[in-house]
Amino acid sequence: MSQHTVIPFGPQHPVLPEPLHLDLVVDDERVIEAVPQIGFIHRGLERMTQTHDYNQFIYIAERICGICAFGHSLGYAETIESLLGVEIPPRAEYLRVILHELSRMHSHILWLGLAADAFGHEALFMHCWRLRERILDVFEATTGGRVILSAVIVGGMVRDQDAAMLQMIKDTIVGIKDEYGQLVNTFVNDSSIRSRLDGIGYISKEDAMRYGMVGPFARASNVNNDVRCLGKGGYGKLSTFDPIMDTSGDCFGRAKVRALEVLQSADIIEEMIDTIPGGEVAIPVKHAPEPGAQACNTLEQPRGECYYYALSNGTKYLERMRMRTPTSVNLAGMAMALKGCDLADVNMIVLTIDPCISCTER
């Protein structure tokens, strides 16, 4: 029997800005097993719901993760709203979807850049991040923040966006789409990229279902679990919505799903801006929930389905708050995809689940 070696990967590793530690058991160049170890960025956020009331916690919820910051504040606000039985004004729903889809675009473009960096395409990395800056400029103009937006409150949105601002968003999106088309073309058609990604880290549809994978990671294996299809909030007002799927199940499929989702998000934003109704954007919410009331909520984050649960104790402080984030589910699938791969492909496979460790550990 040949000798097995254990190679540590992370927590400080150039390919991932986040601390994820993997113990890679390798036989020669082949990975036999990958054992993920987390716990480097646990901050105890769920516990903090007991020391901060629900209006304060929304700003902390946003800081669960800086990339899907808006998504977390939105998911949390929706949970609390259903706990309190509050209906928010329709204009706020539209604005939330617009900002959420913008964050999805920013998250996916950021990921495509990191992926390009991982397979050594430096120019593509820089182009992706340059394009992403334009979305951040939109955030800065509309909400004042670049990554932490603080735009959602329980009961609606912090401020309204006027017609000129919405038009600006739309113009930017149209401009981005144009340039982004060229990047996607490189991603999908370039032969050097294909040779690096095709067939790497394959996961079949059955395995994806068995491991309960979510988000673009699962959609690349042809499992449709896009919770946007349920039509919650503003998503219900869309004329059509077809999730983007792929059958290849490898790294290339995952890159392609994400690349095309950006264009889909752009279409959603345009449609939302065209059909946005007028009216208020927030209603005052002051009362405390019923003791023992429970609420749960799912939301499609850029990385997949995120599940929120809240239990009230009759005060403004929650008894229990629980989040199940997409990466914690996908880690199992990742450990499986790593089995039997080449050592050189490890960083690519780790990246294609788009790991968000700070969501996972909170």
Next chain:
Amino acid sequence: MGFASKSPWVIHYDASSCNGCDIEVLAALCPGYDVERFGIINTGNPKHADIFLVTGSVNEQNIRVVQEIYNQMLEPKVVVACGCCACTGGVFHDSYNVLGGVDQAIPVDVYAPGCAVRPEAIIDAVVEGLAVLEQKSEALQQQRKGA
């Protein structure tokens, strides 16, 4: 030794940040702010780095890692704490798993505030850090001459 402050290499470690500050650190290195044109390059190897950019607060688990990276860096070196979390613990300061700012683990030279820290603030902090780097390298030279 003065050359290090002309083209300092940085290493970035995410202690327990929420990613907000991490992506701003990366954004500062990428087009838009593009500090690479001044010769500031991001490296993955602590032995090559002059400036250590830490984001996020420290906890029991990662304090070793932060110290390890710091110890592996060669003198002279500068530590920049990026973001409120790295400065003091930020919004998480009273959480059970947060020990506090990065200065609980290693000596910090420059603090860059903000939640999330803006790329402009990071650039300012690094420029400030360069002066500290220059001082430290001169002190080191004096020491060598004296010895």
